[in-house]
Amino acid sequence: MAGILYGVGVGPGDPELLTIKAVNTLKAADVVxxxxxxxxxxxxxxxxxxxxxxxxxxxxxxxxxxxKGKETLAGAWSENSREILGYLQEGKKVAFITLGDPMLxxxxxxxxxxxxxxxxxxxxxxxxxxxxxxxxMTGITLAEGDEALTIVPAVTDEKNLERxxxxxxxxxxxxxxxxxxxxxERLKESGHMRDAVMVSRCGLPEERICHELESIGEExxxxxxxxxxxxx
Numbered sequence: 001m002a003g004i005l006y007g008v009g010v011g012p013g014d015p016e017l018l019t020i021k022a023v024n025t026l027k028a029a030d031v032v033x034x035x036x037x038x039x040x041x042x043x044x045x046x047x048x049x050x051x052x053x054x055x056x057x058x059x060x061x062x063x064x065x066x067x068k069g070k071e072t073l074a075g076a077w078s079e080n081s082r083e084i085l086g087y088l089q090e091g092k093k094v095a096f097i098t099l100g101d102p103m104l105x106x107x108x109x110x111x112x113x114x115x116x117x118x119x120x121x122x123x124x125x126x127x128x129x130x131x132x133x134x135x136x137m138t139g140i141t142l143a144e145g146d147e148a149l150t151i152v153p154a155v156t157d158e159k160n161l162e163r164x165x166x167x168x169x170x171x172x173x174x175x176x177x178x179x180x181x182x183x184x185e186r187l188k189e190s191g192h193m194r195d196a197v198m199v200s201r202c203g204l205p206e207e208r209i210c211h212e213l214e215s216i217g218e219e220x221x222x223x224x225x226x227x228x229x230x231x232x
Contacts, residue, residue, distance in 0.1 A: 003088030003120050006095045007102040007112060009127020010048045013203030013224075017128050023052050025125060029095035031058045031087050035080075035107045037065065044204070044224070045097040060087075064107045081114035088120040099224070101127045105153055105174060130226045131172040134199045138209070140228055143170050154178040158186070165190035173227040180221050184213050192229035200225040 006025050011017035018026075026032065026049055034043035043061055053059070062080045087094045102108040102124050115122065131151070135142050143149040147169040152161065154176045165171070165186055173183060176198060187193050193213065200208040200222040210216055213227070 003091050004093050005084065005088060005115060005118075005120060005122045006093065007108045007122070007124040008049075008095050008097050009101045009106075009125060010045050010097050010099060011128040011203065012100060012130040012133045013044070013048055013201060013207070014133070015048050015051050017133065017203060018049070018052070019125065019127070022125050022127065025123075026052045026057075026095055026097075027054060028093060029057060030092040031060055031094045033084060033094060033096045034059060034061050035064045035096070035098065036061055038063065043097075045099050047204075048099070049097055064110075077110045077114060081111050084111065085115060085118055085120075088115075088118065098127070100129045104129060104151075130174070130199070130202045130224070131228060133202050134197065134226055134228055137199070137202070138197050138228070140195060140197060140230070142172070142228070154180075154183060158182055161186055162190075165192065168192070169231055171227070171229045171231075173229070175223060176225040176227045177221040177223045180216075183227070187213070187227075187229050190231070192231050194230070194232040196227060196229040198225055198227045202226065 006029065008022050008025055010022060032053060034046035036043040063076065064080065065076055084094055096108055096111060098106045098108045149170045150164055150168040151172045151174065152164055153174050155178050171192055176183060187196060196213055198210045198213055201224045
């Protein structure tokens, strides 16, 4: 039997926000690959899907380091991709889980590039993004009429952010733990602070909602933090 790789988006954190297709895929998988940033600690994506995993599922935790060194990153991606390929060659169904959507700023994207031509079927299952969940939770529309929605990672440099803010009607800033104070200052200057909201660890037990972005010090920002801001 030929192995199949599934890229499974598990949503922002609430286990009830997984799609039916995602749940059915996880239940049928032989191996679930759970990415994490460090050797220690739990995979957040794994904590979301645990209620749906049968007891016999083989769980493999893989470290994808959060570092800037391209050689270190490329080495980790290649090594992990080879391990996944080994499971596929054994004829196993492998589910690679990722928070949010697999095709948006996701570790899965790097694995997909490495294994796209591996000779095995690859199926990607979309997931609900953090900003979609936050918009629903707070009642803030992401875009209306002819407005544009701009999605940007907080790791972008300050000048690039300033350029984006000049034209952005509605802005989503992902992983806002980086450069937080600079982001807040730029949002104030560009007129995006009114109605702005930041949600950290959306859908998880430690979820935090903040409408006063200036009241938070940079040391209090979680990695899984998303800002939605609209120009007024």
